[in-house]
Amino acid sequence: MMDGPRSDVGRWGGNPLQPPTTPSPEPEPEPDRRFRRGGGSRSFWARCCGCCSCRNVADDDWGPEPSDSRGRGSSSGTRRPGSRGSGVNAAGDGTIREGMLVVTGVDLLSSRSDQNRQEHHTDEYEYDELIVRRGQPFHMLLRLSRTYESSDRITLELLIGNNPEVGKGTHVIIPVGKGGSGGWKAQVAKASGQTLNLRVHTSPNAIIGKFQFTVRTQSDAGEFQLPFDPRNEIYILFNPWCPEDIVYVDHEDWRQEYVLNESGRIYYGTEAQIGERTWNYGQFDHGVLDACLYILDRRGMPYGGRGDPVSVSRVISAMVNSLDDNGVLIGNWSGDYSRGTNPSAWVGSVEILLSYLRTGYSVPYGQCWVFAGVTTTVLRCLGLATRTVTNFNSAHDTDTSLTMDIYFDENMKPLEHLNHDSVWNFHVWNDCWMKRPDLPSGFDGWQVVDATPQETSSGIFCCGPCSVESIKNGLVYMKYDTPFIFAEVNSDKVYWQRQDDGSFKIVYVEEKAIGTLIVTKAIGSNTREDITYLYKHPEGSDAERKAVETATAHGSKPNVYANRGSAEDVAMQVEAQDAVMGQDLMVSVMLTNHSSSRRTVKLHLYLSVTFYTGVTGTIFKETKKEVELAPGASDRVTMPVAYKEYRPHLVDQGAMLLNVSGHVKESGQVLAKQHTFRLRTPDLSLTLLGAAVVGQECEVQIVFKNPLPVTLTNVVFRLEGSGLQRPKILNVGDIGGNETVTLRQTFVPVRPGPRQLIASLDSPQLSQVHGVIQVDVAPAPGARGFFSDAGGDSHLGETIPMASRGGA
Numbered sequence: 001m002m003d004g005p006r007s008d009v010g011r012w013g014g015n016p017l018q019p020p021t022t023p024s025p026e027p028e029p030e031p032d033r034r035f036r037r038g039g040g041s042r043s044f045w046a047r048c049c050g051c052c053s054c055r056n057v058a059d060d061d062w063g064p065e066p067s068d069s070r071g072r073g074s075s076s077g078t079r080r081p082g083s084r085g086s087g088v089n090a091a092g093d094g095t096i097r098e099g100m101l102v103v104t105g106v107d108l109l110s111s112r113s114d115q116n117r118q119e120h121h122t123d124e125y126e127y128d129e130l131i132v133r134r135g136q137p138f139h140m141l142l143r144l145s146r147t148y149e150s151s152d153r154i155t156l157e158l159l160i161g162n163n164p165e166v167g168k169g170t171h172v173i174i175p176v177g178k179g180g181s182g183g184w185k186a187q188v189a190k191a192s193g194q195t196l197n198l199r200v201h202t203s204p205n206a207i208i209g210k211f212q213f214t215v216r217t218q219s220d221a222g223e224f225q226l227p228f229d230p231r232n233e234i235y236i237l238f239n240p241w242c243p244e245d246i247v248y249v250d251h252e253d254w255r256q257e258y259v260l261n262e263s264g265r266i267y268y269g270t271e272a273q274i275g276e277r278t279w280n281y282g283q284f285d286h287g288v289l290d291a292c293l294y295i296l297d298r299r300g301m302p303y304g305g306r307g308d309p310v311s312v313s314r315v316i317s318a319m320v321n322s323l324d325d326n327g328v329l330i331g332n333w334s335g336d337y338s339r340g341t342n343p344s345a346w347v348g349s350v351e352i353l354l355s356y357l358r359t360g361y362s363v364p365y366g367q368c369w370v371f372a373g374v375t376t377t378v379l380r381c382l383g384l385a386t387r388t389v390t391n392f393n394s395a396h397d398t399d400t401s402l403t404m405d406i407y408f409d410e411n412m413k414p415l416e417h418l419n420h421d422s423v424w425n426f427h428v429w430n431d432c433w434m435k436r437p438d439l440p441s442g443f444d445g446w447q448v449v450d451a452t453p454q455e456t457s458s459g460i461f462c463c464g465p466c467s468v469e470s471i472k473n474g475l476v477y478m479k480y481d482t483p484f485i486f487a488e489v490n491s492d493k494v495y496w497q498r499q500d501d502g503s504f505k506i507v508y509v510e511e512k513a514i515g516t517l518i519v520t521k522a523i524g525s526n527t528r529e530d531i532t533y534l535y536k537h538p539e540g541s542d543a544e545r546k547a548v549e550t551a552t553a554h555g556s557k558p559n560v561y562a563n564r565g566s567a568e569d570v571a572m573q574v575e576a577q578d579a580v581m582g583q584d585l586m587v588s589v590m591l592t593n594h595s596s597s598r599r600t601v602k603l604h605l606y607l608s609v610t611f612y613t614g615v616t617g618t619i620f621k622e623t624k625k626e627v628e629l630a631p632g633a634s635d636r637v638t639m640p641v642a643y644k645e646y647r648p649h650l651v652d653q654g655a656m657l658l659n660v661s662g663h664v665k666e667s668g669q670v671l672a673k674q675h676t677f678r679l680r681t682p683d684l685s686l687t688l689l690g691a692a693v694v695g696q697e698c699e700v701q702i703v704f705k706n707p708l709p710v711t712l713t714n715v716v717f718r719l720e721g722s723g724l725q726r727p728k729i730l731n732v733g734d735i736g737g738n739e740t741v742t743l744r745q746t747f748v749p750v751r752p753g754p755r756q757l758i759a760s761l762d763s764p765q766l767s768q769v770h771g772v773i774q775v776d777v778a779p780a781p782g783a784r785g786f787f788s789d790a791g792g793d794s795h796l797g798e799t800i801p802m803a804s805r806g807g808a
Helices: 040-050 113-119 252-262 288-299 311-319 352-361 369-383 467-471 484-488 542-553 643-650
Strands: 104-106 130-134 138-146 152-157 171-175 185-190 195-201 208-218 222-225 234-237 263-271 274-280 329-331 362-368 387-396 403-408 421-434 445-449 492-496 503-512 519-520 528-530 572-574 584-594 599-610 616-629 636-642 655-664 670-678 685-689 699-703 711-720 725-735 740-747 753-760 769-778 795-799 805-806
Touching: 104 208, 113 130, 113 138, 113 195, 152 195, 208 288, 222 685, 252 369, 252 387, 263 369, 263 387, 263 421, 263 519, 274 369, 274 753, 274 769, 288 311, 288 352, 311 369, 311 421, 311 445, 311 643, 329 805, 352 362, 352 369, 362 369, 369 387, 387 484, 403 670, 403 685, 445 467, 467 484, 484 542, 492 670, 503 670, 528 740, 572 655, 572 670, 584 599, 584 616, 584 655, 599 636, 599 643, 599 670, 616 636, 616 643, 685 753, 685 769, 699 711, 699 753, 699 769, 711 740, 725 740
Parallel strands: 130 234, 329 362, 403 492, 725 795
Antiparallel strands: 104 138, 138 195, 152 171, 152 208, 185 195, 208 222, 208 234, 263 274, 387 421, 387 519, 421 445, 492 503, 519 528, 572 584, 584 636, 599 616, 599 655, 655 670, 685 699, 699 740, 711 725, 711 753, 740 805, 753 769
């Protein structure tokens, strides 16, 4: 490992666990949760979202909800105006008079196999309550004490928040048979005896969240109100199927992928050595929807603003990280994960979100792909079309210059104490789809949301939503956070050399080094889709140069291009062989003389390990060589690196950084290049042993071979798959050098269809080891649907003996 932790770990969220002010840290039973918790302060909105639609909400919406004796927010049974414990008449004395129209029962047709859940594409949520998408009608049945008459009046009411108000959209009144306000209405679809079938239309601008539901009736004999019942609570979500909803997506295959797909691929590594891992988003798992709504409550987001996807996505970008607000995940880039989970060990979002919901404590630890994976889960769960995006060679601009500035001494050795900007090998964020009514026309569509805490936005660690179109054209004055994201994908790398008088001079500008490849999982397959063209014009084109120079003019160094280098006739290409962790490797530099004269190049190679964030360790190997190049000739300089040389310095992801610099004696040309490469880790091999059927036990076999000649200690496997297996942790002890191990695990599928079972391995000596298998689950024989916690129990810390061990 490196000699010490990275110097700026505090900025990246390696802060100690800080308990929240309300929830208890104790674990609770598995999550059939009907409480709602509040918190947060108005200062967040004043700084983060001062121009959002909810900026004028009254102070009453900001306080925490009433708490029970354990400090938790109240259940959704919080008393509302007019709420009673039993049916009431107009006098409020509970007397039911003869002839009153009494509602004796409500059927919201909320079963996963019922028409409502099927038509609203919410049948996969592992919930018994009604879950609908806004702007789309649904049906309900009312059972009455007598036959419904034309003189009777029925009113439906939905309420959310502590102080529901009609003007804020938190108290919705829907007279049956009459036009409601804001797109809400209800009609009698069918009357049969003492049963009414109602067709209810929700507003396409409705607040999202969990609403209480009641019914009021009025007849000649008096008024009646149905008491609130937790079983009649209704979840309302964003609706990408509704053309009137600003999150509407006009492609069914997009909706299937970006809203309904419960797993996906996340890409990492380097542009030349792209790795991929499967991530279990699990947005339909039981408890996840409650966790997503709890995140909004915990931030203190006013209910009146929860119908705006711009505001909701911005809050999520702030709350998925723990800085400022005790959000979901604690970031840690130090390499020391002893107080939590190595970010590389997570295989999905479910365990993280349920832990946060259960305890109220931020979960240790996350890095960019974990923040992005959780953000995809949350936004898809709430109904926003969202995808996970990886940007290779992603710049982190710390001084708003919109350039990546790298400083060297007189001999072109990096001056790390001055190199505050960094280029991440890769960075992962999210795109979500929505219209932007808060921006001029032309900026609808994909919006960047980044929950990784890098720099503050209006004093808060959040980022976005930012229109991809504004990034592409360098319109850095568009909100939110366009300058920072533009620099991540389309800035230039500027090399500065210290002169004899102590000043610095630009000696080289690398124009194609940042945002070299931007990818996401393709629709309908596990292949990789290149979406670089959405973020930037072709490198070197007039439009691309114009975008960079337009953006740079608004940065802190608008004249950075005034001093450019001399003529360049010697080309340099850096290569590193594809190597596996534990093996020796070779790096090389190819020099080519394109001039008609002889050239002498003095070359320096410096090799160090690096975190994927661009933070480097000490240089552990270097080579210096002078190369003579005839006109038109090429020559290769090589540097072998043995496993024993790099092993003591290894950090997360097995990445290394080769700094190459050179000086051409005859022309004065300066050569400079930074090349990052990584050591590959092995995959886990998963095999299904038998057919998978809903409700029936199934077995999977996992095989792993240790690629290192050293023992892996305290090895932990993780296993997870939506509809198959709730997050499960397996402690397997030590695995010897070059040893092969096999273990078997059983699980009980709870939902039919194609599923992904994902596993990971983690130990102090080796991480970033994953495996996945597709499991096609058959329905239970003769069953309409099946839901049980049998396959969903979360097993934490279980010690598992290996089925067999083999040698190398």
